[in-house]
Amino acid sequence: MSDASIQSNTDSREAGFGDYFALLKPRVMSLVVFTALVGLLAAPVGVNPVVGLASILFIAVGGGASGALNMWWDADIDRKMRRTQSRPIPSGKVTEGEAFAIGMTLSAMAVVMLGLAANLVAAALLAFTIFFYVVIYTMWLKRWTPQNIVIGGAAGAFPPMIGWAVATGGVSIESVLMFALTFAWTPPHFWALALFTKGDYANAGVPMLTVTHGRKATRAHILGYSLVLAVVAIALGLTSIGGPVYMAIALILNGLFIKGAWDVFRRDDAASDADTHTAERGLFKLSLAYLFLHYGALLIEASLKPFGLGGWG
Numbered sequence: 383m384s385d386a387s388i389q390s391n392t393d394s395r396e397a398g399f400g401d402y403f404a405l406l407k408p409r410v411m412s413l414v415v416f417t418a419l420v421g422l423l424a425a426p427v428g429v430n431p432v433v434g435l436a437s438i439l440f441i442a443v444g445g446g447a448s449g450a451l452n453m454w455w456d457a458d459i460d461r462k463m464r465r466t467q468s469r470p471i472p473s474g475k476v477t478e479g480e481a482f483a484i485g486m487t488l489s490a491m492a493v494v495m496l497g498l499a500a501n502l503v504a505a506a507l508l509a510f511t512i513f514f515y516v517v518i519y520t521m522w523l524k525r526w527t528p529q530n531i532v533i534g535g536a537a538g539a540f541p542p543m544i545g546w547a548v549a550t551g552g553v554s555i556e557s558v559l560m561f562a563l564t565f566a567w568t569p570p571h572f573w574a575l576a577l578f579t580k581g582d583y584a585n586a587g588v589p590m591l592t593v594t595h596g597r598k599a600t601r602a603h604i605l606g607y608s609l610v611l612a613v614v615a616i617a618l619g620l621t622s623i624g625g626p627v628y629m630a631i632a633l634i635l636n637g638l639f640i641k642g643a644w645d646v647f648r649r650d651d652a653a654s655d656a657d658t659h660t661a662e663r664g665l666f667k668l669s670l671a672y673l674f675l676h677y678g679a680l681l682i683e684a685s686l687k688p689f690g691l692g693g694w695g
Contacts, residue, residue: 401475405453405484406446413673414445414541420677421545421560424623424684429549436499437548441541444492444508448515448537450485454478455520459586465579485516496548504547511540525587528594535568536561542677559618560680566611567673570604570643574666577601577646578659597654601647604665608643612636615676625693627686628679635675642668 418441422434429437453460453471457478460466470476489512497505519534527533539561546557576583576592577600583590591600615636619629642665649661686692 397470397475397480401470402480402484404470405450405476405481406488407449407452408446410449410538411442411445413538415442416674417560417564417677418442418541418545420681420684421542421557422549423545424556424560424680425546425549426622427549433499434548437496437504438545440492440496440499441508441544441548443488444496444512445541447485447488447492448512450481450488451512451516452520454481454485455516456524457481459525459588462586463582465582496544500548501551503551503553504544507540507544507547511537511544514540525589528589528591530589531572531591532569535565538568539564556618556621556623559614559621560677562614563611563618563676564673566607566614567669569607570611570639571666571669571672573600573604573607574646574662574669577654577662578666597651601649605640605643605647608636608640612640618676618680622693623680623683625683625686627682627692628676631675631679635672639665639668639672 415438419438422429422438453469456466457471460469461472466472471478471481489509493505493509493512496508515534515537519530519537523530523534542560542564543553543557546560547553573591576590577597584593591603615632616629618624619632642661645661646665654662683692
């Protein structure tokens with residue numbers, strides 16, 4: 383069978399609901415929803431449950447729209463990377479035009495509806511988040527600088543600020559530190575992954591730090607950002623939304639994270655290759671739980687406050 387006929391058969395397959403849903407990057411969306419929800423519930427101002435539920439829904443839709451537009455623009459490199467070749471566009475299940483149309487439509491709907499359901503500040507933050515992720519990160523930084531993940535991480539850090547703005551109509555030190563927590567977490571999380579997927583990024587021409595500066599420099603950057611991350615996490619615990627529960631979890635998690643980063647930093651390429659990147663994979667797995675546990679602790683503190691138990695009293 384010729385390549386042309388294979389392509390024809392691939393393009394003729396009708397996409398199902400799951401294929402279109404995959405465009406929205408549901409795993410990333412789950413983090414967006416959770417952190418936005420925590421930002422909303424941790425705020426000192428109560429929100430009508432209907433307004434809150436609608437707002438979280440529109441924030442999720444906006445996050446999904448960003449994912450669809452990211453896949454539309456990155457379709458060429460997704461075809462070259464093993465971990466992304468099964469995505470809807472490179473696998474031939476969804477066309478690039480469909481992904482673009484879905485992303486743009488959902489973006490407009492999410493921003494307008496969030497403005498109507500909550501307030502203009504929250505809607506403006508959501509609009510800027512979508513713009514930042516799609517234009518600043520995906521279209522510009524990702525293929526231009528090894529600091530792509532550092533600067534681009536801001537896009538994933540906005541959801542708790544948006545949730546806070548839904549409740550309060552503004553921004554505060556608490557929401558800024560929630561932003562900073564996700565922002566500082568993003569580089570070591572993705573660089574740990576890049577340490578054992580270096581070939582993928584090199585093949586796709588993405589200037590990840592591991593490709594441009596090597597794995598030794600990447601390990602040093604991971605350790606540095608892990609220390610910054612710990613400072614931000616502790617600082618957040620000292621604000622009005624922190625408390626003993628959060629602080630205990632933050633101290634344990636950041637101690638483990640710094641130890642993991644130190645273990646990665648001490649290794650060389652030979653040791654890493656010899657045991658198939660055990661330390662690097664371990665740090666990446668810990669990073670997957672890191673944010674959920676921190677934000678989960680903030681949620682516990684917020685849940686205890688009505689009973690006079692949460693916070694610092």
